[in-house]
Amino acid sequence: MKKLINDPRSVVDEALEGVALAHPELLTVHRDPAFIARAQGATSGKVALVSGGGSGHEPLHGGFVGFGMLDAAVPGPVFTSPTPDPIVAATKAVDGGAGVLHIVKNYTGDVLNFETAADLAEAEGIEVRSVIVNDDVAVKDSLYTAGRRGVAGTVLIEKIAGAAAERGDDLDAVTAIAERVNARVRSMGVALTAPTVPHAGEPSFTIGDDEIEIGIGIHGEPGRERIGLEPADAIVDRILGPILEDLPFESGQKVLLFVNGMGGSPLVELYIVFRRAAQVLGERGIEVARSLVGNHVTSLEMQGFSISVLALDEEMIELWDAPVQTAALRWGR
Amino acid sequence: MTENSTLGTDWALSWIRECARTVGENRSELVRLDREIGDGDHGENLDRGFTAVLQKLDASEPATPADVFKLVATTLISTVGGAAGPLFGTAFLKGSAAISGVDELDADALVAFLAAARDGVVARGKAEVGDKTMIDAWTPAVEAARSEQESGGDAHAVLSAAADAAEEGAASTEPLVARKGRASYLGERAVGHRDPGAQSSALLFRAAAETAGS
Numbered sequence: 001m002k003k004l005i006n007d008p009r010s011v012v013d014e015a016l017e018g019v020a021l022a023h024p025e026l027l028t029v030h031r032d033p034a035f036i037a038r039a040q041g042a043t044s045g046k047v048a049l050v051s052g053g054g055s056g057h058e059p060l061h062g063g064f065v066g067f068g069m070l071d072a073a074v075p076g077p078v079f080t081s082p083t084p085d086p087i088v089a090a091t092k093a094v095d096g097g098a099g100v101l102h103i104v105k106n107y108t109g110d111v112l113n114f115e116t117a118a119d120l121a122e123a124e125g126i127e128v129r130s131v132i133v134n135d136d137v138a139v140k141d142s143l144y145t146a147g148r149r150g151v152a153g154t155v156l157i158e159k160i161a162g163a164a165a166e167r168g169d170d171l172d173a174v175t176a177i178a179e180r181v182n183a184r185v186r187s188m189g190v191a192l193t194a195p196t197v198p199h200a201g202e203p204s205f206t207i208g209d210d211e212i213e214i215g216i217g218i219h220g221e222p223g224r225e226r227i228g229l230e231p232a233d234a235i236v237d238r239i240l241g242p243i244l245e246d247l248p249f250e251s252g253q254k255v256l257l258f259v260n261g262m263g264g265s266p267l268v269e270l271y272i273v274f275r276r277a278a279q280v281l282g283e284r285g286i287e288v289a290r291s292l293v294g295n296h297v298t299s300l301e302m303q304g305f306s307i308s309v310l311a312l313d314e315e316m317i318e319l320w321d322a323p324v325q326t327a328a329l330r331w332g333r
Numbered sequence: 334m335t336e337n338s339t340l341g342t343d344w345a346l347s348w349i350r351e352c353a354r355t356v357g358e359n360r361s362e363l364v365r366l367d368r369e370i371g372d373g374d375h376g377e378n379l380d381r382g383f384t385a386v387l388q389k390l391d392a393s394e395p396a397t398p399a400d401v402f403k404l405v406a407t408t409l410i411s412t413v414g415g416a417a418g419p420l421f422g423t424a425f426l427k428g429s430a431a432i433s434g435v436d437e438l439d440a441d442a443l444v445a446f447l448a449a450a451r452d453g454v455v456a457r458g459k460a461e462v463g464d465k466t467m468i469d470a471w472t473p474a475v476e477a478a479r480s481e482q483e484s485g486g487d488a489h490a491v492l493s494a495a496a497d498a499a500e501e502g503a504a505s506t507e508p509l510v511a512r513k514g515r516a517s518y519l520g521e522r523a524v525g526h527r528d529p530g531a532q533s534s535a536l537l538f539r540a541a542a543e544t545a546g547s
Binding site: 076077080081082083085107108109112113115139145146149200217219221222 | 372378413517519522
């Protein structure tokens, strides 16, 4: 496996140095403990949004720190949750006196470390709420598992809740809109190849040249089934069905359609996926009112994609359209 | 092997040093177990945590067993990461609170310590016996410790009973389907593999018994 790195042990540190050098006007990279915060620090009187998780999913989360989205992001080692210390430090650094919302993907390690951090921050007098993102419909029976995983829908929650915080909503209101987006977004992913964690040196799972994994998580956790490679349209149909049936999305519903690349699939293929997904939604009378296409929640160099569909309401559309200025998403400003 | 009616700060220190040694010795075995049904970092993470604990202990002079365990707790929470850091850290934190200010731990105090630690893990991780997690080692261990204490066993007997039960509990996870943690996504594919957190828990219980009895 060829990788563009210097030393497997310094991957996250060196990438953070690069992030700091590339975007000094947007963000500051703090050290010991490591977290990324907006360049100007806390915004007085504004609810602060903090997210984080293992590295290897870039631009999630650091690429979404800036006006209209996150106030801070806490990167752990590759595919491993950060510990509570940097989460507490980030929470304290960006608290503007209006409380802090933690946006946490539903993975056991992330949830436990963020919960512990929230307890510690609250002991220091900071009001903390948490939204646990669980948009992945590939995990079927949540009673008998750790529950649905938090995947690409996280970006939509960070954008919409971030806009609500920016317009001056209080902590209850920002938490409520984050919960509402989480309740109305559904996602599912597919892997064509396996990612290789730098310090592990070998692929996270083995998959044949002619096989794909349907319902993959963002660290290569297994999905629903392993099947032979099919044309793009057939693969899209396989994952869009369970997504649409789950909410369910009804005819006449306005949606945001998000085709997310997992890191190793070119944009030209993601648009082929988008084409088919938009066709299917059209046939069902579902209106694609907003869209997002690109590599936003990646799994290192894994080839593959996920589709997320969010049932929009007028307030979400307004908040989605609101200005955002981050390294990875920018419009209106 | 001498009988010990109570265990003090010296025991707490030697237990934790033995934990660090046994985790280091079993590091690759824990990694192997975790690679089969998790993400393969359990041995690495726990070894890093206990190595940091040893450094912290060398640089401080804890006065009571509770002080030792509180230092272990905060260090594990800060250095282990993943799910194991908060879970083992919470165990030591809640356990330490249950014996706060006690200089010498008798069988009663040890049971209170273990039960509070277990309750902390349950509250944090929300797992029950049979979910194929570290609780499958912890709950039988606490129950065995309590029953030994109720029938008049001393501190060493209580810890030995807990260690035996934790080892049986760890082995009992092998045929189970996981309902918590990353292994839960594997469904039937997790059957036949021992839970790495239950296995590392059993190592810590055995270390407690061995250091209490010599």
